[in-house]
Amino acid sequence: MAEPGDAPLVLGIETSCDETGIGLVRRTTLLADAVASSAPEHARFGGVVPEVASRAHLEAMVPTIERACAQARVRLADVDAVAVTAGPGLTGALLVGVAAAKALALGLGIPLFGVNHLAAHVAVDQLEHGRLPEPCIALLVSGGHSSILIVPDVTADIRPLGASVDDAAGEAFDKVARVLGLPFPGGPHIDRLAAAGDAAAIGFPRSLSLPRDMIDHRFDFSFSGLKTAVARWVETRELSGTQVPVADVAASFQEAVVDVLTRKAVDACREHGVGHLLIGGGVAANSRLRALAEQRCAAAGIALRVPRPALCTDNGAMVAALGAEMLARRRSPSTLDLPADSSLPVATVPVQHVSPRPTPPT
Ligand code: KG4
Ligand code: ZN
Numbered sequence: 001m002a003e004p005g006d007a008p009l010v011l012g013i014e015t016s017c018d019e020t021g022i023g024l025v026r027r028t029t030l031l032a033d034a035v036a037s038s039a040p041e042h043a044r045f046g047g048v049v050p051e052v053a054s055r056a057h058l059e060a061m062v063p064t065i066e067r068a069c070a071q072a073r074v075r076l077a078d079v080d081a082v083a084v085t086a087g088p089g090l091t092g093a094l095l096v097g098v099a100a101a102k103a104l105a106l107g108l109g110i111p112l113f114g115v116n117h118l119a120a121h122v123a124v125d126q127l128e129h130g131r132l133p134e135p136c137i138a139l140l141v142s143g144g145h146s147s148i149l150i151v152p153d154v155t156a157d158i159r160p161l162g163a164s165v166d167d168a169a170g171e172a173f174d175k176v177a178r179v180l181g182l183p184f185p186g187g188p189h190i191d192r193l194a195a196a197g198d199a200a201a202i203g204f205p206r207s208l209s210l211p212r213d214m215i216d217h218r219f220d221f222s223f224s225g226l227k228t229a230v231a232r233w234v235e236t237r238e239l240s241g242t243q244v245p246v247a248d249v250a251a252s253f254q255e256a257v258v259d260v261l262t263r264k265a266v267d268a269c270r271e272h273g274v275g276h277l278l279i280g281g282g283v284a285a286n287s288r289l290r291a292l293a294e295q296r297c298a299a300a301g302i303a304l305r306v307p308r309p310a311l312c313t314d315n316g317a318m319v320a321a322l323g324a325e326m327l328a329r330r331r332s333p334s335t336l337d338l339p340a341d342s343s344l345p346v347a348t349v350p351v352q353h354v355s356p357r358p359t360p361p362t
Contacts, residue, residue, distance in 0.1 A: 008080035012320025015097030016089025020060035022068040023317030030127040031072035033317040036060035054092035083323020086114035086351040087344030094340035111333035113323045114351035121280035124318035133276040139265040142281030143170035148219045162219025172223035197251030204256040258289040278305045285309035
């Protein structure tokens with residue numbers, strides 16, 4: 001088997017939201033992970049402004065590529081393949097990454113791999129814990145998605161078992177943080193505050209967890225009602241002139257989210273006879289989610305894999321990790337008409353080309 005030094009050098013580009021991420025990977029070895037975030041530019045709007053994000057990606061692209069190459073002590077000419085997030089995400093933001101990847105592929109004469117952002121959140125774990133056990137169950141929780149997936153082949157076969165029917169888990173964290181007067185993005189602030197609060201102080205609802213929900217929504221989530229319940233609870237306190245116990249609200253809200261996420265993920269492993277659970281996406285950085293998942297997986301005899309927090313939030317290394325795996329498994333590269341698809345379904349792992357438009361009858 002080839003040593004990491006012999007494995008092809010893959011550059012990954014991530015621009016689906018507000019992070020310009022450039023990663024350099026040889027098979028499962030991480031050489032560089034450079035990220036430029038435009039989050040501070042969006043903070044005063046309380047959410048990501050797509051046009052601002054696209055402009056920031058344009059400005060950050062070349063300096064971030066240079067920073068990654070310097071970190072890895074390689075030249076651009078050493079890169080053997082380029083991988084890029086082709087979707088899902090913000091269209092304008094994705095387009096910047098896809099255009100940059102095509103330019104590199106064309107200029108350097110190397111293969112281009114358009115990949116699915118969600119599959120990359122799964123593949124990134126290989127950089128920390130080695131080869132992915134397949135099949136595994138993946139719980140992906142980010143600002144845009146909350147899904148439970150079964151992954152027989154991370155480069156070609158990912159099947160959704162369930163997803164959020166409304167807000168994503170990270171979106172709920174961000175919205176509740178706003179209610180509590182915390183800065184955007186709110187997840188890390190709630191995580192920090194909750195450590196000083198009582199998670200059992202307020203009994204917030206566990207959505208889609210009733211026996212009747214198990215028929216149509218076995219592995220689905222819903223966080224919109226929970227967010228409203230928190231807002232109402234806080235509003236009632238404020239109207240009555242009572243001080244809001246912010247740490248208790250944060251801890252009780254966080255517990256309601258991670259309780260449902262971990263319960264359904266462990267149930268998915270049990271029901272599908274899969275012994276490995278992987279958690280990825282920005283919310284996987286949450287300390288309580290990590291602790292509860294560890295506890296419940298240990299009790300159920302399931303091996304848990306969660307990448308370190310810096311690899312859970314959006315980054316280029318995850319895209320490079322998936323690109324390297326595609327190269328190693330000899331998957332076909334994308335063609336230069338690779339589209340950016342803002343609503344790319346999770347089951348579309350590699351993105352090859354634009355489907356030809358039907359020719360109108362003459
Ligand atoms: O995966 P990601 O970086 O970007 C998307 O693809 O959305 O996830 C960002 C989300 C944000 O909603 C952020 O608040 C949340 O991840 N997040 C957290 C934590 N760190 C980031 N949520 C809860 N606890 C955290 N420690
Ligand atoms: Zn993400």
